Amino acid sequence: MSQLASLFPIGHIYDLVVSDNGRQHAFVCLAALLIAFLAIRTSARMTRAFTWWPGGVESGGVHLHHFVWGIFLMLGSGFLGIGLHLHEPWGGIDAAVFGAGAGLTLDEFALWTRLEDVYWSEEGRSSLEAVAIVGIVGLLVVIGVRPFDLDAPASAIAVSVAIGCSLLVSVIAFLKGRIVLGVLGLFILPLGLLGALRLAHPRSPWARRRYAPQSARRERAERRFEDPTRLGARASRRLADLIGGRPSEPEPPATETSAPPA
Numbered sequence: 001m002s003q004l005a006s007l008f009p010i011g012h013i014y015d016l017v018v019s020d021n022g023r024q025h026a027f028v029c030l031a032a033l034l035i036a037f038l039a040i041r042t043s044a045r046m047t048r049a050f051t052w053w054p055g056g057v058e059s060g061g062v063h064l065h066h067f068v069w070g071i072f073l074m075l076g077s078g079f080l081g082i083g084l085h086l087h088e089p090w091g092g093i094d095a096a097v098f099g100a101g102a103g104l105t106l107d108e109f110a111l112w113t114r115l116e117d118v119y120w121s122e123e124g125r126s127s128l129e130a131v132a133i134v135g136i137v138g139l140l141v142v143i144g145v146r147p148f149d150l151d152a153p154a155s156a157i158a159v160s161v162a163i164g165c166s167l168l169v170s171v172i173a174f175l176k177g178r179i180v181l182g183v184l185g186l187f188i189l190p191l192g193l194l195g196a197l198r199l200a201h202p203r204s205p206w207a208r209r210r211y212a213p214q215s216a217r218r219e220r221a222e223r224r225f226e227d228p229t230r231l232g233a234r235a236s237r238r239l240a241d242l243i244g245g246r247p248s249e250p251e252p253p254a255t256e257t258s259a260p261p262a
Contacts, residue, residue, distance in 0.1 A: 023142050028092050029099035030138035036103030037131050038243075040066050044107075045245045048120070067108040073101025106131050120248045128244045133183055140187050147186045165189060169196040177201030201225050 046053040057064045077098040080086065086094055109130040110118050118124045147166070166189050173182030173195030185192015200206040202221040211218040227233060 023144065025091060025095040026138065027142045029095040029102075030135065030142055032096040032099030033103040033106070033138065034131075034135060036070075036100040037107050040104055040107050041244060044119070048245070065108055065111065067105045067112055070101040070104030070106075073097055074105065077101065102134070103131075106134060120245070122247050124247065125240055125244070128240055129179070133180060136180065137183055137187075140184075145187045162189075166192060169193045172196035172206070175200075175204060175206040177204030177206070199224060 043053070047055040056066070077094045081091075081094050081098065105112075107127055108119065109127040110124045111127075113126070114123065119127075166186055169189065169192040170182040170185040173179075173185055173192055176195065176198070177200055178195035178198060181191055181195025181198075185195060199217070199221050200211065202211070202218060202225055207218065207221055211221060224230070228237070
């Protein structure tokens with residue numbers, strides 16, 4: 001048992017990275033978010049596959065999406081955390097409730113941003129992307145990476161320049177459709193710079209503004225991002241299908257039938 005513990009020193013890593021630096025609540029919140037997301041996504045897939053699974057909740061004939069419960073959990077735990085000085089274990093419990101509410105809400109990110117039920121459509125994949133981005137940011141916070149490297153001793157001018165550079169490269173990465181690299185660039189400048197220098201997504205604001213139709217850059221971007229046979233595209237789709245379930249096939253357009261002659 002001691003040899004196994006030496007190979008996988010989970011407790012030691014937690015004490016070294018999280019516990020000793022006062023980031024326990026951030027760790028609990030992130031863990032609860034991911035667990036709640038995986039649990040509700042699994043429940044939705046079970047509802048889709050089996051008629052005997054309990055499914056959603058209805059009130060007065062209206063289906064209550066689970067992001068509603070998530071909002072209530074975040075509001076309640078947020079007010080408690082702000083208004084009260086919670087001691088342990090209540091502070092950790094409040095962080096877990098907030099994380100669970102965030103997981104339920106982000107699982108339907110595509111729905112509440114588009115204001116239509118796209119959960120099982122191709123557009124619904126944006127919910128998985130939102131959870132991935134929040135999870136990456138949460139992990140960086142848990143391990144102690146701070147945005148703009150604010151802990152580094154430097155003059156006000158140097159700090160302002162560092163913040164300005166980080167914001168600039170992150171905004172350019174966002175405009176190019178490199179959302180993950182843009183978010184990471186707020187914490188780690190070289191990653192944001194990588195996103196700012198790489199080819200833009202063909203449907204991004206940057207490409208629509210700066211890549212002329214039929215131009216070499218436009219064609220390169222379309223080949224890179226919109227070719228479903230690429231290895232990266234296939235791997236990304238398989239991972240998304242594994243975690244979030246395969247999207248439903250789009251319904252064929254309805255054909256108009258002419259009325260029979262009188």
